[in-house]
Amino acid sequence: MAYAYRTTEKLKQFFVEVGELAYFAMRYFKEVLKPPLEFKELLRQCYHMGNRSIILVGVTGFIIGLVLTLQSRPTLMEFGAVSWMPNMVGISIVREIGPVITALICAGRIASGIGAELGSMRVTEQIDAMEVSGTNPFKYLVVTRITATTLMLPILVVFGDTIALYGSALVENLKGDVSFQLYFNTVFDALEFGDLIPATVKSFFFGFTIGLVGCYKGYYSKKGTAGVGIAANTAVVTASLLLFVVDFIAVFVSDIFYDL
């Protein structure tokens, strides 16, 4: 009985959270269109989220490209299909691995950062103070951050993809005597707009998800210093989980539109 009660409570809590998140998102859309725009804050957030993540995304992308090529090489060699490596790696990185890995890295770095920052602001009652002083905290803190993540993530994905492909090309160049020109020629031969456009569009949604979850968790963090930790932690977990849900929906939709 207690178990059933707990389950229903958790279920209720889940639905409440989903509803609150949806409301939070709606509020974002309402506020983002309303002037004035906190442009400077937006740029600052963009810098912090974009530029500061380049190294992390770059290193991850490079290693992913490198490892993917190294790992699939023996299997492809078994089939005598090493020449198909650029096609395989190119398509898998551009379509799926690049956006998802970059988004997960950013969820770890950005969502937790936003969660902790807004959480501590909530705990130290800075948000309340802003409300009192007549500044719209939602517009200043949340809208700028969500917009920044939404705009920055696709660019980070492009960077990540490029570096990952470069890492893969490096392996092919060293191990398989494939020139960089031939490698990238083959990659772009294999790629179509049907691969690039859905992946790019998907990245915007990933960015939006990361910003939204991070802001939501921080904005509504519980009182006390423990609340900050919880906000940061749950922001990462929820954002990562939600990323996969969004990814699934994105693939599902692009499947319909692009007829994979």
Added chain:
Amino acid sequence: MAKTTLENLRLGIFVVIGTALLVVASYLIGNRQNMFGKTLTISAIFNNANGLQLGNNVRFSGIQVGTVKAIEMLNDTTIQVYMIIDRKVQRHIKKDAVATIGSDGLVGSMILNILPGKGTDATIEEGDILKSYSRIASQDMLSTLNTTNENAAILTSNLVHVTEALTNGKGTMGLLLNDTLMASDLTQTINHLKNASSNADHTLRKLNSLLDRIDMEKSAAGILLNDSVNGIKIQNMIANLERSSMEMAKMTENLNLVVDDVKEGEGVVHYLANDTVLVNTLDNTLKNIEEGSVKFNENMEALKHNFLTRRYFRKLEKKEKKQNNEE
């Protein structure tokens, strides 16, 4: 403030580079699909698209020159494939070029190949329809292979029967393979055949030498073989012989008639041949004549001793003796 500007500058560079990368990637992909640059559209009609898809590459003599733009089904057996061709290669493709659908490697995607014609025709223009050549689809090949396989199965089952029969020693071939006696017989036969052929060879040599020795002009055989006049004579002879044989045939017919008459007719001969009473009578008559002649001889002997005729007989005897002496 300076810090913010530097941050913004870095952000700007980051965004510009990121966007540029995206644009370059899009351009490269688009360029592959001939979305930019001057192009022209031509088409070809096929019976079977062989799994050709939009965006598949078009190659002219093995060089990438464009992409498949549209595939349209005109009717149940006619498919029109539109392709975008780079204008740079337009002058190389003539109107007599032939389009075929092939695959890029064994497992690669389909490609549309344009094979150059004789090169004497005019260059292609916008909207031209190229001649096409439908390659054998893999399915057709497989169905043909299937038939071949079925035939092979029948053949092998027959072969099994044959080999079984062979191993069991059935039939001539089986005997040949298994019967050792027959093998020795065969060896003997072959030996005999060898002997016979060597004998025949010997005989032929002899015959040849004999023929060489025949004087073709003077000997009878030579004349027979060579002389045309004698040949005609012989022909005549044969013709005469034929005639004679025909006459003989007539004669035998007549004879047959006579014999028939003798058998069944009413003449004397018939009676002579058939009437036993007459034969007896004749026999008796002949006996009587014989007896008569014996008696006549007796009478003659008596006459010789008769005084009246003795003189005459002595004269005859003397004459005979005289003649014998003279001889």
